[in-house]
Amino acid sequence: MIFGVKEYAKTLEAVVAKNNIHTHxxxxxxxxxxxxxxxxxxxxxxxxxxxxxxxxxxxxxxxxPQSAPDFIKKSPLADPSNPLGWVEVDKFTFRHTRFPNIFSCGDVSNAPASKTGAAIRKQVPVVVEHILATIRNTTSNATYDGYSACPIPTEYGKLMLAEFDYANKPKMTFPFDQAVPRRTMWVLKKYILPWLYWNRILSGRA
Ligand SMILES: Cc1cc2nc3c(=O)[nH]c(=O)nc-3n(C[C@H](O)[C@H](O)[C@H](O)COP(=O)(O)OP(=O)(O)OC[C@H]3O[C@@H](n4cnc5c(N)ncnc54)[C@H](O)[C@@H]3O)c2cc1C
Structure with a gap:
């Protein structure tokens, strides 16, 4: 299919039809x-x-095709049931399912989230909570809900900001229908997100 979330797929199917694109x-x-x-x-x-x-x-x-790097794929950390070699973690906490003192998030984990920086931005605080709790011999209730975001340009100057969770349900940040491509979302991606990335996200402040 063109996209796993039906609300956003509908928009992309219209783009495909409008531009006479043949999908395979x-x-x-x-x-x-x-x-x-x-x-x-x-x-x-x-x-x-x-x-x-x-x-x-x-x-x-x-x-x-994407897979874990060989040194992970060939290690005991990898999910033995998956040839792609992702690190086997609990998808809500990122704690390794067999080695409780090991955590893994981001592209290399087997959490069934979309592999994006947007997802990692929400995963890292959860991992940090659990690492701190482990160090302090306590527990944490922090969980990740599968949030991810794909900014998809649909034409010059217009973009659909697809945000969703593990249930493939839209999880929109803004108070309007983000399945509709907009110029404001294109401005967000082109000018605001790069600033946010370098000045806030990398340092863990957003
Ligand atoms: C073309 C492209 C466009 C993208 N666009 C977007 C976007 O618009 N929005 C978005 O949210 N996400 C986007 N993504 C996805 C995003 O870039 C990734 O999800 C994110 O970078 C993954 O981060 P990570 O830290 O998990 O892994 P990585 O960024 O892959 O980091 C892993 C690091 O480990 C290093 N490494 C590998 N092997 C070893 C080793 N043996 N020893 C030491 N270090 C090692 C690698 O060099 C690398 O630096 C895009 C990805 C691509 C490829």
Whole structure:
């Protein structure tokens, strides 16, 4: 699907239709030949068999598959049930499920949140609470609800700020429908968020 939260997916489907974009879901790029401008990919055909395809391109933007780095993947920290090697944690507290004195958040953890800096901004204070409580031999009730945010430009000068939680329910910050792309949200992403990132988020003040 185009996006896991139906309210935001609806907006993106309208963008796809408006711009005459052809989507190819459940396809896997196997090779890119830059000199021939050709991308090779496999996808299931109508019978459910994997078929090979090619497509010509003017510009190709490929996102490689994501996994934990090898030193984590091959360590006892990794989730043994997942070949991608993410660190196995409780998704609400980020405490390792087998090593209680170890915490892991961010992209490398197996918490089923969207892997974004926006999510990490909300994860870190929870981890800090639990580390401090552990050091003090107490407990903490701090939990993370899966919050994440994806600022998605939908055209020049307009953006949809998709915010949501573990339940894939919208979790909007602003008092208007954020599924509607807006110029104000584009201004937020282009000018305000970079300032917030460097001056507040990195130092843990926002
Ligand atoms: C193109 C792109 C655009 C993005 N845009 C957004 C966005 O608009 N908004 C948003 O919220 N998020 C965005 N993200 C996601 C965001 O950047 C990541 O979720 C975030 O950076 C992950 O932070 P992290 O600290 O968990 O991992 P990382 O930032 O990957 O940090 C891990 C660090 O560990 C280091 N490392 C690796 N191996 C070792 C080792 N053996 N020893 C020591 N250090 C090691 C790496 O060098 C790296 O510095 C984007 C990501 C990409 C790739």
């Amino acid at each position: 879901f459940s396809s896997n790029v196997t090779q890119v030949d830059g000199s021939k401008g050709t991308v090779y990919y496999e996808a299931k055909d109508a019978d459910g068999k994997i078929a090979q395809h090619t497509m010509q391109f003017d510009m190709c933007h490929v996102v490689p």
